[in-house]
Amino acid sequence: MSTLTTDSAAGDFxxxxxSPGETRDTATNLRLKTKTVRVxxxxxVEGEGAFHVKVxxxxxxxxxxxxxxxxxxxxxxxxxxxxxxxxDITARICGICPVAYQMSAVHAMEEAFGVQVTGPLxxxxxxxxxxEWIESHVLHAFLLHAPDFxxxxxxxxxxxxxxxxxxxxxxxxKAGNDIVAxxxxxxxxxxxxxxxxxxxxxxxxxxxKIVEELKWARDAMxxxxxxxxxxxxxxxxxxxEFVALxxxxxYPFNEGRLVSNCGLDIPIAAFEEFMIEEHAPHxxxxxxxxxxxxxxxxxxxxxxxxxxDRLSPLAQATAKEAGLGVECRNPFxxxxxxxxxxxxxxxEALRILDHYTMPDAPSVSYTVQAGxxxxxxxxxRGILYHxxxxxxxxxxxxxxxxxxxxxxxxxxxxxxxAFVEPRAHLPLNELTWQCEQAIRNYDPCxxxxxxxxxxxxxxx
Amino acid sequence: xxxxxxxxxxxxxxxxxxxxxxxxxxCEDELLAVTGQVEIAYFLEAxxxxxxxPYDVSLVEGSITTPGDxxxxxxxxxxxxxxVAIGACATAGGIQALRNFADVREFTAAVYAHPxxxxxxxxxxxxxxxxxxxxxxxxxxxxxxxxxxxxxxxxHGRKPNIPTYSVCMECKLRGAPCVMVAAGIACLGPVTQAxxxxxxxxxxxxxxxxxxxxxxxxxxxxxxxxRDQLGMAPAAIQRALRTYNAGSExxxxxxxxxxxxxx
Numbered sequence: 001m002s003t004l005t006t007d008s009a010a011g012d013f014x015x016x017x018x019s020p021g022e023t024r025d026t027a028t029n030l031r032l033k034t035k036t037v038r039v040x041x042x043x044x045v046e047g048e049g050a051f052h053v054k055v056x057x058x059x060x061x062x063x064x065x066x067x068x069x070x071x072x073x074x075x076x077x078x079x080x081x082x083x084x085x086x087x088d089i090t091a092r093i094c095g096i097c098p099v100a101y102q103m104s105a106v107h108a109m110e111e112a113f114g115v116q117v118t119g120p121l122x123x124x125x126x127x128x129x130x131x132e133w134i135e136s137h138v139l140h141a142f143l144l145h146a147p148d149f150x151x152x153x154x155x156x157x158x159x160x161x162x163x164x165x166x167x168x169x170x171x172x173x174k175a176g177n178d179i180v181a182x183x184x185x186x187x188x189x190x191x192x193x194x195x196x197x198x199x200x201x202x203x204x205x206x207x208x209k210i211v212e213e214l215k216w217a218r219d220a221m222x223x224x225x226x227x228x229x230x231x232x233x234x235x236x237x238x239x240x241e242f243v244a245l246x247x248x249x250x251y252p253f254n255e256g257r258l259v260s261n262c263g264l265d266i267p268i269a270a271f272e273e274f275m276i277e278e279h280a281p282h283x284x285x286x287x288x289x290x291x292x293x294x295x296x297x298x299x300x301x302x303x304x305x306x307x308x309d310r311l312s313p314l315a316q317a318t319a320k321e322a323g324l325g326v327e328c329r330n331p332f333x334x335x336x337x338x339x340x341x342x343x344x345x346x347x348e349a350l351r352i353l354d355h356y357t358m359p360d361a362p363s364v365s366y367t368v369q370a371g372x373x374x375x376x377x378x379x380x381r382g383i384l385y386h387x388x389x390x391x392x393x394x395x396x397x398x399x400x401x402x403x404x405x406x407x408x409x410x411x412x413x414x415x416x417x418a419f420v421e422p423r424a425h426l427p428l429n430e431l432t433w434q435c436e437q438a439i440r441n442y443d444p445c446x447x448x449x450x451x452x453x454x455x456x457x458x459x460x
Numbered sequence: 461x462x463x464x465x466x467x468x469x470x471x472x473x474x475x476x477x478x479x480x481x482x483x484x485x486x487c488e489d490e491l492l493a494v495t496g497q498v499e500i501a502y503f504l505e506a507x508x509x510x511x512x513x514p515y516d517v518s519l520v521e522g523s524i525t526t527p528g529d530x531x532x533x534x535x536x537x538x539x540x541x542x543x544v545a546i547g548a549c550a551t552a553g554g555i556q557a558l559r560n561f562a563d564v565r566e567f568t569a570a571v572y573a574h575p576x577x578x579x580x581x582x583x584x585x586x587x588x589x590x591x592x593x594x595x596x597x598x599x600x601x602x603x604x605x606x607x608x609x610x611x612x613x614x615x616h617g618r619k620p621n622i623p624t625y626s627v628c629m630e631c632k633l634r635g636a637p638c639v640m641v642a643a644g645i646a647c648l649g650p651v652t653q654a655x656x657x658x659x660x661x662x663x664x665x666x667x668x669x670x671x672x673x674x675x676x677x678x679x680x681x682x683x684x685x686x687r688d689q690l691g692m693a694p695a696a697i698q699r700a701l702r703t704y705n706a707g708s709e710x711x712x713x714x715x716x717x718x719x720x721x722x723x
Binding site: 041042043044045046047048069070071072073074075076077079081082085088089092093094095096098135139143144153154155156157159166167170171173174177185186187188189191192194199200362436 | 473474475476477478479480482483485486488489491492495500503504505506507508509510525526529554555556558559562564566567568570571572578580600601656659660662663664665668670696699703704
């Protein structure tokens, strides 16, 4: 397949007709009608993916989200690299959530060496993660997802009619990026994260401008969350097993136990024991599942529904104003939840900066030793798991990385099946766009997923 | 007078992390100005609207790692007037070019449960190995201001002002102390092209070569200094040269001088 020859959309992009889709009537008997919703190159997602849903006699026969992003072999070439290289190398898996990779990697190495980063250095890691959540969530919610609700092909066209919405979102996104750029060195693939802490700690006064901008962003974000609350959402509440980290005191970023709404409660080191891959009956692919149960859901909806009580009072109140309950089971409302999490991240960043203290040293010392380390942190799109086996010199013997989108893939496909069936009568172009939106609900990060075991690259 | 058609910009992705094309969306202050000057004709990460070619400017991110992609880049070249390779993957093969030093079949078996589904080339190669490239913008990731400069230079019909001197120049301009001389930290800055404003030395760590080799790098002299003055082990020297620009000629050759080395 060539993307160059993908059906082109021309003319007025506000018409759902702009979508590349096709329909096939395969039988002369009208009662045996087959309809296929197909998109060969998904837009407004990170990485390269495709999907198709096949409907026969009003029943969904197949629903598949296909990843055709080429493999890059991170787990293979990490073998023989030094432990200290893992944060920078694994960051290159994803340009949108590099901080998540760096955080999961450093926590895994620190577990292997039996060292804990506490106090101001721990706060700074949280602050860095706040920055990434802000920039990643705002990018997705307002520049990639919002155009679906308003019927635009992209945010640039949306900006023509809604200039304030787009310029406000860009400014909030920039505030998040400013945190990552100052503390991380730069927005994409930050250079300041190391096992034990950081290379360099910015001084308090360097944060002054960012604090002012974050205060503005907090007010602006409250307005934007309210705005998302009044968007039209399809009636699509589903039963999910939500999985997220849960911490005794905090909304989760770096630490906690893995919990679910169906009774899962395990330390992160047990991840591979409970999260397994199963051969699903409707597909040739292997699907992530909780052992003995079914597919599960990671990301903002899961975090929110399992940790509502850990949000700041402002984030809780704004969520309620925007029409959310203490849990949210409609993935189309993920735009509201991302807004609430963004507001929380701004609030949390301001809290950390309010009592900013310089640590005694930019990093803590540790002794390199052989061992196994696990790291699991909350990337913007959900839990990101790393495991490393290290030799006595700290060289990586084996690496395992499980990104959030790979874990969600089975749930995305289940959503497509449930979503399409009652809507199979819709005009194909409209249905295609709505299916795309159902996938974008997850903010799928396909570059991340490529090196997961489930990847399929078709030979044709 | 008839209004002139805006130049059509397309953004393409091959094996990569998406970070370089994200740089365009990270131009929060410049994004709407840029989109006022060009028509976004193909940019899947940002838009579902797709316009037919030909394209005036194609930004190409990522390296070539599959037979299908080797074919796709030719089609893109044919449809593009001006083709810019952006980032270390597109200009040197990226971190995934580490397979070039290994057995890709073993790599596939190590990572995937079903290696038979994986269709991949033995080497990860830069765009210029497959088609003519009008301009290469380095970096892992690229510098967004350099990207705006390249687009702006194209719009005004001039050559992009992208320096090819070393990170050392930026370090001096920034007034950062030399981490190698002052702190004995290994630094690739003397042989690495500028573009990051000497970010790592300013944060107290050695440069690790995101922008690839400078114009005329003396890599042998640098690694000899690391070995003799810093007591760096040969295997560690090789690893330092084999990261995001491992596939660039200068870094590859120098790393091969340390083949079969042990810590």
